[in-house]
Amino acid sequence: MGAVEMRSLLDERESRFPLDLGVHIPKIRELYRQATARQWEPLTAIPWDDLHPEKHTPEQLKAARLYWSRRAWGEYGAISESPALQIRFCQQRHEPDLRFFFAIRTQEEARHAEVCYLMAEKLGGYIHEPMKTEFQGSVSTHGVRRMALDLNMPLEATIASLVCAAEEVAFDVFAHLIRITTDPVAKRVLQLIMRDEVRHCAFGWAYMEKRIPELTAQQLKEVEDAVVTMIEKVEMNGYHSAWLGPDTPATRNETAADRLTYEAGLGATVEELEKPVFVKSIKRIRRRMQQDWGLKLKMFTHPKIEGAF
């Protein structure tokens, strides 16, 4: 069988009308309202004066700069890629609540990139790129732009994999980071980002709650495949956590930097602490997808994690 040709959203002409702007998914409209009401400003919401780089060693600062720069690169991915979903919501005239919510979500991602950049700057300087080119594949993209523009990929599969899988893992890791980070400024940055991420995750589940009953068995299978791909090829390839990535000099450099940052209380975590968090997160996602969607996610294995999870 030949490969299926990609049908791009960009090949479709706009057909704006009827332009319905009413409330169709109240939970998502409410998330939009909350996001509007709870905006924060990276320049003033963080007690930057409480950050004391002089208390740390040059090695710790260098490591923390890399850690926060890497966070900024990750957040930037959402600025560069996720807006494609907004275009899809508009072009396919999905519920207006999605279009409203996602616009402000993009701004929140920009805010996260900005605050991570500022943190790296205040620790001695933002770093513009990863040290090794081969590592860039896993840190730079989760492939969402392509998924969003590909009309052969059901929107539900994109939302389920991006939000209900990847963002849920990120959310659990954030909660863990907030618990272990001792520096008050790093902790505050993480808390404020997490405050937004709560809504991002809730959006995904609220949308899927509406759509799941309307999906065919084939569409549900595509949702499952997309979630598995996101976990196996993106998350377990080190998109969020360097230690999960392939063992290369670059990965070792990143994980060493994470350890120094963690020891300084400046925001990172380490493999032995994050591993149970990651496993628990995957189990929680599997449980919820089974309960709410009737979807049975396969078990996963990873060379650095004992047994299937």
Add this chain to the structure above:
Amino acid sequence: MVSAAIAAVDPAARRARRRRADPLVERRFPLHLEPAILTIRELYHRAKKSKWDPERHIPWAQFDRNAYSAEQLRAAALSWSRRAWTEYSGLPETPAILIRFCLERAGESDPKLFLSVRGTEETWHTECCWRFAELLGGYTQRPAKPAYEALFNQDFHREAFDPGLSLDAYVGAYVAILDGLDLELYRGYLRHATDPVASAILKRLTQDKERHVAFGWVYLTERAARWSEAERADIVAEIDQVMRALELGGYHCAWLVRDGAADDVVAADRITRAAGLGALKPEEERAIFAQFFEDARAHLGRLGLPVADVSGLIRLPR
């Protein structure tokens, strides 16, 4: 042999060149997040400081429908529905132009950060116009005539993604010109609005739009020194295209829509204007349009962009 500049202006040559353009491929690193265009970074910070909330900052409860006749309410509902259709353009367009900035090699971060806030503001604008139309008696989901409806299906998002159209030409045509006229019209609506809800909405929207338009001009000014002759010709050609096909076709001024396809909106706007509910008469819009075009053309000229004078085409229907 056709010169590069002429090839850029000739519509057929432009189309052919656009089809031949290489696809855009993102090269994310090195990823520059530091301020580079300081004026745009400042616009971004100002936008964050100026954040507002349609729920809390518009005095919805002060709207007194008993102060207006049924005809006035009906007319204003249509005027504000039309405004929602126009404001909505930003919802697919801004994410597209934001991605386009990310696809450009070595692009500065300031425009990307700014556009992320612009997208939020455009959503608030759309919501306010829709909600006010509902309050006035009911939002209308589509224009009455297909000819007018077609004018809104402009595929702005596809234009933004088109590698054959330079980003600078896009910003020149769609931000400086299209958004620029929009801003001047909103200033006009605001001057004549007496209703407290209409005034509050128009004031908020106008303040945001001032930043949106400033972004366009700052960006063009920043880029101007780097343009080649062919690039200038391309920008001028895109502006000319947008002026003739969109603005002179009635995209913002309904009385310019051909064959009277938006006459219901024109009539509604007159009544809405008289009621103080936030609109303008065609003759007022014509004066604003002509003045805007004269000012914009002079400004573009100072940037080395000699835009054709089409002011003679800004004519009221007989």
